[in-house]
Amino acid sequence: MNDDTWKVPEIAVAVDLAVLTVLADSLQIMLVERGIEPYLGTQALPGGFLSSVDESLDAAAERELTEETGLDPVGLHLEQLHTYGAPDRDPRQRVVTVCYLAFVPGLPPPVAGGDARSAAWVPTKTALHPGTELAFDHKKIIGDAVERTRSKIEYTTLAAAFCGPEFTVTDLRRVYEIVWDEKLDPRNFHRKVTGVENFLVATGTQTTRQGGRPAALYRRGPARLLHPPMLRPAAPKPDASQTS
Amino acid sequence: MNDDTWKVPEIAVAVDLAVLTVLADSLQIMLVERGIEPYLGTQALPGGFLSSVDESLDAAAERELTEETGLDPVGLHLEQLHTYGAPDRDPRQRVVTVCYLAFVPGLPPPVAGGDARSAAWVPTKTALHPGTELAFDHKKIIGDAVERTRSKIEYTTLAAAFCGPEFTVTDLRRVYEIVWDEKLDPRNFHRKVTGVENFLVATGTQTTRQGGRPAALYRRGPARLLHPPMLRPAAPKPDASQTS
DNA sequence: GCAAAAGTGTTACTCGTACACCCATGG
DNA sequence: CCATGGGTGTACGAGTAACACTTTTGC
CATH class of the missing domain: 1.10.10.10 (Winged helix-like DNA-binding domain superfamily/Winged helix DNA-binding domain)
Structure with missing residues (x-):
């Protein structure tokens, strides 16, 4: 081994949440203001480290949802989005984060509540705007979440x-x-x-x-799959190769 | 993200591979025989712990693919499948594994090579059979991989x-x-x-x-998306009017 | 010629799209 | 009556399913 600054050999595992709603004629995402470094004061996805030893990833996602946003996880949709683990995504140490995607109705909760400090709905267009600064790689995560949402409601x-x-x-x-x-x-x-x-x-x-x-x-109703799917209006000229 | 106290639980991060091919008229998955406890001698998905500090998840998946199966990752499809983190999935300690899905042509490699110890193609039907014993929760992972593959080739x-x-x-x-x-x-x-x-x-x-x-x-060709999709033959409708 | 596998033509039907049209309410 | 939004009918075209038919090889 070596005498480097980071003495924690373990990789930290976090769970982040991309909570989406439709509100005021736009698709919005729940963001919280960070209370600690790094990125202190910057907006970020709600989430936290996987703490309890006996907690599954899904359970951790539900817990974070309640703690940070005050939302009740029963009955709402929560699914894994993707896992992000670039070596430099957190300046403190190696962090691998399992990100979850949640859909909530726009009307009921006026946000905030519980442990949440300055939780807010932000239009995804604003969050994804080039001028917006977000913590870590959260802008990319939000982009993935929006794209997943768009295709998910198709089928x-x-x-x-x-x-x-x-x-x-x-x-x-x-x-x-x-x-x-x-x-x-x-x-x-x-x-x-x-x-x-x-x-x-x-x-x-x-x-x-x-x-x-x-x-x-x-x-x-009880149906979970759309049969046949609801297709997005086709782009005018879908010529040439498509890349995913 | 929170935590004023910087405590990190002992969680290991692994990368597993679900490598699929079509061979001898069946969909087959690459399995290796475990050389250490737990599950010594049992068949398991190839994979390993995320060791190097500067290695991304995708890079780790490619490295494991080469090390354990002797396959060349260039040009073949490799995507994240899901992340599994049930508290009791590894009896030694808490392990969160990021599983990747890979598609390889059936003909070229006769398996084995490199560091691989007894890597073998196993029909997914055999691997998923109730009588088959696999290490950890790998049977569930294989089920997810097969289902993802079935829907992926649709579109x-x-x-x-x-x-x-x-x-x-x-x-x-x-x-x-x-x-x-x-x-x-x-x-x-x-x-x-x-x-x-x-x-x-x-x-x-x-x-x-x-x-x-x-x-x-x-x-x-360069196309990555099927437009329009190739649809699976619909299951016979539960029409009450006629029976065989 | 015959069997086998590749590839084309044709028809019927399903489904999505576009849009004309009718229904039910408030003012 | 008129404006506004909810809901139905219908014609056209794209895409699928089913299957007859032609093409090109080996034996």
Whole structure:
């Protein structure tokens, strides 16, 4: 061995969270302000080190979600996104972070609560803007999270995870339009989603609206996969080779 | 991220490999026999601990691939599959393993070589059989790898990664049929894959065959995504009206 | 010629898209 | 009545599935 400055031979394992919501006509991500060095005062993804010895990665992700954002993990979608382990991603020591992706409805929680210090929703466009400074490699992680989200709602029913317990077909369509940043035909969208078995369950009630026909309210059904998938509008000229 | 106290639990980070190939009419996975406890003598995925401080996860995966299987990582597909970190998955200590998925052509390497001790191709059906004993949680990992592979070849051109440098349309079709365990119509398959831009590049040469018209040989083109996707034959609908 | 495998043509059907049109409410 | 948004009908075209048919080799 050597006498170098870093005396900790172990690699630290962290769990970070990319918590997304659809709010105010944009896809937003939960960021917290760092209270310690490095990157003190910079915005970062909520997360922390895997502490307890008997805690699974999934459990650690749920715990961090509650501790740092005050959200209740029961019932909301939480999946592994990717694991990041570049040697220089943390200046203190080698850190490998397992990042999780979560979808939460926009309306219920006004953020904050619990242990969270200055947790805030930030539009992903702002977070990904070249001028925005984020801690560690979190900007890249957010980019991956947004891309995963965009493709995930194509073939799963997870877009409904961004809606409240009861929602209209138009609410759901707005989620797609905001996440994809594409306009969708309201008529065809309606026919499509109402035609998928077990996707939407009619409550029988309707919205009371101002100026316009009331819309039927739905709850999420048990279906988890979209069959057939909801395809993004094709780019005008998809010529030549595509790279993933 | 938090922690004013800089305590790091003793967690080891490993990189495991799920290396798949199509060989002898079946989807096979590379397994090695463990030379140390625990699970001494049991078959396991190739892999090892992340040792060097300056090594990225991707680089570690490539290194393990070369060391344990003798395969050359240049040009072959290698992607992160999932990270496994159940507290009790290794009886010695807490181990979090980042698993990678690799596709290699079946023909070239007769396995073994380098540091590999008894590396062998094992049909995934055998590895996943209830009677088969594998080290750690590797059976679950293999199940995840197979499922990822099945869906991946639907919308990417990666099925060609299982073929040699030059291959026929029928070779490619056999890959799909073996991975999906489904029969595909040769005529429609041919039209479809040859119609996708930049998927297959004709070499101009043909196979010399025994009994049958020679087939044109192709190389992989630059396309990485299949547009439109190759869909698995739908499972028979649970239609109550008719039974056999 | 015959068997075997490669490759093409044709038709029917499904599904997505575009858009005309009707329905139900508030003002 | 009119504006606004919810929801249905329908025609067209792209893409798939099924299968008859032609092509090119070895024996």
